[in-house]
Amino acid sequence: MANLAIHRTLLREFGSLEKPVQERVSEVFSKFENATHAGLHLEKVNGARDDRIRTIRIDRYWRGVVLAPESGDTYTLLKVLGHDEAYTWAERRRASVNTATGRIEIRDAEAIDSSLPQLARMAESAPERLFDGVGDADMQRLGVDEETLRFARALTDPVQLEAAKGFLPPVQWEVLYGLASGMTADEVWEEMSASITAERIDPDDLDAAVRRSPDRVVLVDGPDELMAVFARPFDLWRVYLHPMQQQVAQARYSGPARVTGGPGTGKTVVALHRARTLAERGEGPALVTTFTSTLADSLSAGLKLLADDARTAEALENVTVEHVDRLAHRVFREVHGQPALLRPERERKMWSEIAERLGVPFGPGFLGEEWRQVVIAQDISDAEGYLGAKRTGRGRRLGATQKARVWQAVFEFERALEKDGLWTHETVCAEAARILAERDDKPFRHIVVDEAQDLSAEKWRLLRAAAPEDHDDLFIAGDTHQRIYQHRISLRDMGIAVAGRSARLRINYRTTADILAWSLELLHGEAIDDMDGGLETIAGCRSEVRGLAPRTTGYPDRAAELRGVAATVREWLDSDILPGEIGIAVRSNRLVKEVSDALQGAGIPATALAGGHSDAERVSVGTMHRMKGLEFRCLAVAGADAGQVPAAAAVTSEDEDPGAHAADLLRERCLLFVACTRARELLSVSWQGEPSPFLPAAR
Numbered sequence: 001m002a003n004l005a006i007h008r009t010l011l012r013e014f015g016s017l018e019k020p021v022q023e024r025v026s027e028v029f030s031k032f033e034n035a036t037h038a039g040l041h042l043e044k045v046n047g048a049r050d051d052r053i054r055t056i057r058i059d060r061y062w063r064g065v066v067l068a069p070e071s072g073d074t075y076t077l078l079k080v081l082g083h084d085e086a087y088t089w090a091e092r093r094r095a096s097v098n099t100a101t102g103r104i105e106i107r108d109a110e111a112i113d114s115s116l117p118q119l120a121r122m123a124e125s126a127p128e129r130l131f132d133g134v135g136d137a138d139m140q141r142l143g144v145d146e147e148t149l150r151f152a153r154a155l156t157d158p159v160q161l162e163a164a165k166g167f168l169p170p171v172q173w174e175v176l177y178g179l180a181s182g183m184t185a186d187e188v189w190e191e192m193s194a195s196i197t198a199e200r201i202d203p204d205d206l207d208a209a210v211r212r213s214p215d216r217v218v219l220v221d222g223p224d225e226l227m228a229v230f231a232r233p234f235d236l237w238r239v240y241l242h243p244m245q246q247q248v249a250q251a252r253y254s255g256p257a258r259v260t261g262g263p264g265t266g267k268t269v270v271a272l273h274r275a276r277t278l279a280e281r282g283e284g285p286a287l288v289t290t291f292t293s294t295l296a297d298s299l300s301a302g303l304k305l306l307a308d309d310a311r312t313a314e315a316l317e318n319v320t321v322e323h324v325d326r327l328a329h330r331v332f333r334e335v336h337g338q339p340a341l342l343r344p345e346r347e348r349k350m351w352s353e354i355a356e357r358l359g360v361p362f363g364p365g366f367l368g369e370e371w372r373q374v375v376i377a378q379d380i381s382d383a384e385g386y387l388g389a390k391r392t393g394r395g396r397r398l399g400a401t402q403k404a405r406v407w408q409a410v411f412e413f414e415r416a417l418e419k420d421g422l423w424t425h426e427t428v429c430a431e432a433a434r435i436l437a438e439r440d441d442k443p444f445r446h447i448v449v450d451e452a453q454d455l456s457a458e459k460w461r462l463l464r465a466a467a468p469e470d471h472d473d474l475f476i477a478g479d480t481h482q483r484i485y486q487h488r489i490s491l492r493d494m495g496i497a498v499a500g501r502s503a504r505l506r507i508n509y510r511t512t513a514d515i516l517a518w519s520l521e522l523l524h525g526e527a528i529d530d531m532d533g534g535l536e537t538i539a540g541c542r543s544e545v546r547g548l549a550p551r552t553t554g555y556p557d558r559a560a561e562l563r564g565v566a567a568t569v570r571e572w573l574d575s576d577i578l579p580g581e582i583g584i585a586v587r588s589n590r591l592v593k594e595v596s597d598a599l600q601g602a603g604i605p606a607t608a609l610a611g612g613h614s615d616a617e618r619v620s621v622g623t624m625h626r627m628k629g630l631e632f633r634c635l636a637v638a639g640a641d642a643g644q645v646p647a648a649a650a651v652t653s654e655d656e657d658p659g660a661h662a663a664d665l666l667r668e669r670c671l672l673f674v675a676c677t678r679a680r681e682l683l684s685v686s687w688q689g690e691p692s693p694f695l696p697a698a699r
C-alpha cells in the first residue's frame, strides 16, 4: 500500500490554487492510499535529471510532481503546477539525501550546472574565493556534497551565494550561508546539531530520508488526515516541529532558558510545546504567561489544540494560562483584598500639584515615568537608593540636586498613595512580588513566558518570585525587535541568568521571504538590546517561501487613501481570499473607525478587532498594538504617513529629553515592523501626503 507525504512548501502554495483545483488534488490523492505503484499512473519525465521525479495527472491542465523512491512506498507530492511548468520543474530537479542530517533535499540541478561555468571563469581572476578558509573535510562533515562543493568553490562574493538560494539544496545552502557570514565550521555544526543524525545513511534510500524529514515533509496517514492538512496547513505546528524547535521545547535546562528569533519563527509555538512537555513530566504546576489578556487568550486556545489525547489533556489541567497583571492582582487580593486603583487623570493631577508645591521643575509625564521606570523598576525605597540608581534609557541626565528634588516629589507621591489607600497596576505587581518572595511555598514549579520583551521589571520580579529557583524553572520566549511598550530591562538585573541556555530560531514560517526582507529593512541599522547586556541580532532570519513584493502606495489625501484601501481589499476578495483572512492595521483608534466605515461604505463587511479575535466573515481592522499575536493571509497597513507613524503623542520631544525621544522613535519603528510582519502572503502599505519617515519611500 502506498503512503503519501506532502512537501511543506507545497502546503504553503496550496492555498493560492483555485478552489476547484484544490478539490481535484485532494480527490486524486485521497485514492492514493489504496493504490499500488502500478495503479498510480505516475508518468516519467523525458530528459529528467532524476528518474525518481515523476508527474501525476490532476486534470486536463494541472499536474502534480511526485517523488517516487525506487524502493519503499512513500510518495512525496512536491508541487502542483500547470502541465508545461510541471514538466519543466520536474526535469530540472534532483533529489538527494543530506549526509549530515539524513534528510531529503531537492535541488535545481539545471540552475547549478548552467551558472557554474560563468562563476568558475569569474573566479579564475579573483584574488580570493569565498570559502578559501574552509577545508573540504569540514564541508563534508557539514553535509555539503560534491556537486554543492564544486559550486561553493567557485564563489567569490556573498551576493553570488545569495542568488543561489533558490537552487541549492536548502540545508547545504544554510551551511554555506553560515560559513560565509563568518561562523566557524564548529559553530555551524553546533547550530545544526539538532538535525544531525547518528544513523548510518544510505544516500540512495529516499524512502528512509523522507521519513527522517518531518521538518520538510508531512507524512499523512490516510485521506482524512490529507484533507485536514490541506484545509488547515497552519495547524501543522501542533504536530511537526523543526528539529531546533523540538530540541528547545524538550530540552532539560539546569536553570532559566530562553528562545529568541525574528517574527514568525515559531517562538509561541515552542513556548506552547514547552508547556506541554513540562506538564507531561509532571513535576508540578506550570504557568504560561504573557503581557496582555488578549495574548493570554490566544495562548490558552493554542494550548487546548495541543491536548490531543486524554493523558495530555489531564496533564494540561496542571497548567494555568493568565497574563502577568492578572496573576499579580490575584496574589495581591489574597492578602489585601481588592485594590482601589488610581486613575491616570488623578495621577497627573497629583504629580502636578506636588511639583508645584515643591517647586520641582518637571512635568507630570516625566515624574510619572521616572517613578515607574526607575523607582518601581528597581524597587527603590529611599533617597540613597534613588541617588545611586542606574537610569538607563531615561535620556535626560539629572544632577545630584535635581535628583534630590525628584526624590522629594516621589516621596510625597508615594505617601499620598499610602494615605489614600490607592494602588496602580505597577504597585500591585510590586507588592505581589514581595508577597511571593517571602513565601516558601511557591505557586508554580515552572513558568513559561511569551512576548517577554514587553514585560516590565516589577513583572519579572513577580515571575521570579512565583517559582522556586530550580532546573527548568523559567522558559522565556521573545524578540526585542518587537518591543512595543516601554520596558527595557536586563534579565541579569532581575536575577535571571540565561547565559548558555539561549537558542535562536531563524526560519520564519509565517511570512514570505519578500515581505520579511522588506520589513527587516524598516529596522536596518538600529541597535537593539538583547535583554541580557548585549545587542540582539535578527540577521539570518529568513523565510523559505517566495511571494510578491509588498505594494506601497502614497495618496494625496485620506479620502483617496481610504478608497484605495477599499479597492485593494476588493481585489483580494475577488481573488478568492476570505474576509476573515484579511487584516488592516493602523496606528490610531480614530483610523480604525475611519477605515471600518470606508470598507462598510464600499459594501465590504468589516469589524474593529476586539479582544484579539478575528471574525471569519469580516475583514478585521485594528490598531498595530492589537495586531500583536495575530496573523493574516493578506494585510494592509494604512495611514503609514508622517503624521501618524510615529504618533506624535507617543514621542517625547527632543528638547525635553533626547534619550527618551530616540527610545520612543525606536518603539514606534518596531511597532510598524510588528504590524507589517503579521502578513502571510500579501502586504500592502499606504499613506496620505508624506510617507512615514520609517518607510523606504521616505528615504
Ligand SMILES: Nc1ncnc2c1ncn2[C@@H]1O[C@H](COP(=O)(O)OP(=O)(O)OP(=O)(O)O)[C@@H](O)[C@H]1O
Binding pocket: 234, 235, 236, 237, 240, 241, 242, 245, 261, 262, 263, 264, 265, 266, 267, 268, 269, 270, 479, 482, 508, 509, 510, 629, 631, 677
Ligand atoms: N514547525 C512549524 N511548522 C509549521 N508552521 C509553523 C511551525 N512553527 C511555527 N509555525 C507557524 O508560523 C507562524 C508563526 O508562529 P509563532 O506565532 O509561534 O511565531 P513567533 O515567533 O511567536 O511570532 P511573532 O514573534 O511574530 O509573534 C504560525 O502560523 C505557526 O503556526
